[in-house]
Amino acid sequence: MAIPENLELEIKQLLVERLFLKMKPEDIGDEEPLMATYGIDSVALFELVVGLEEVYGITMEDDEFSLDLFQNIKSIANFVRSKWTARGG
């Protein structure tokens, strides 16, 4: 399983789905600040982390977690890519 070329769009779809956002995934900007724009609270962020772990088969270790990872779609995608690279794709 290779890293999807459209990873950013996939993450936007996951965000809309898991957070029950009433908008189109493609309307979310890659560098739009997620926490402030979409009112993401701890419950929503937890759902997002669990979703990323489920969909991409990655595990976010305790010492890896940081709010900075969830600043925007681009930062989330970079984290997923780094986890995939670390485990050999």
Next chain:
Amino acid sequence: MTEEQVLFASEGLTLYGVLHRAEADSPRPALVFCPPFAEERKCAHRIMVECARVLCPMGVDILRFDLRGCGDSEGEFGQATLTRWLSDLETAAHWLTEHAQPSALGLLGLRLGASLAAQYTEQHPEVRWLGLWEPVTDGSQDWRLSLRRQQIRQAITQDQGLEDSEAAPSHERGYDLDGYEVSEAMRREFAQLSLLHQPRVFRGPVWIAQISATAAPHRAHLALQQAYQQSGASCDLEVVVAEPFWSLLGLARAPELIAKTVGAACRTLL
């Protein structure tokens, strides 16, 4: 339909419950609701009450109760263990059977309450129906996710400049889980909890409700359904697309879940 507060004793502690009594002719079936614990119990309270108020008029007596150390029941949360909570469930089911003299007994649980209900039925295969809302199938995995949820909440609180009153886990005193002190004994039992790998006597019917943002069944729920079916039990899995109301503090609604639950319970119990 009437609702009356009831008290009963479990190992010297007084447990609090509410009995929803139907007006249908006796004997009629009865159901014990098994709640989750800690914050999840608070958040799920409204949905469980709503479900009882929809199901009871169909002709089913329902007992909702609080595990020791939770809600209005006596006991220290920090001294609770899964074994003791299972004993509380035993007491609640026994109390309901004695007082309602039901034609059939069923159990409905949410999250850890569902796991306790599933364990109870392995000791009491005469139970006529088991409903599992989003059961905890793997305790060690759920413990990891609980700590992650706490880590996220603390990160957000600190990011907003608010002081967080909850300390990091102190393994000497126990573990601080969202402000609830969990003992080492409880953590050990939680880590050993595995619905997938326990011996299976209960033959169902079992009804599993997955409550999630996506309509695709989760691997853990499919595995649980398969485990029941392989042991000869009848087991259905339904997915309800809804928010995780047991984690939400606001006014959550779950009409589809309640409708499907009432349908599944009535098909077997009535």
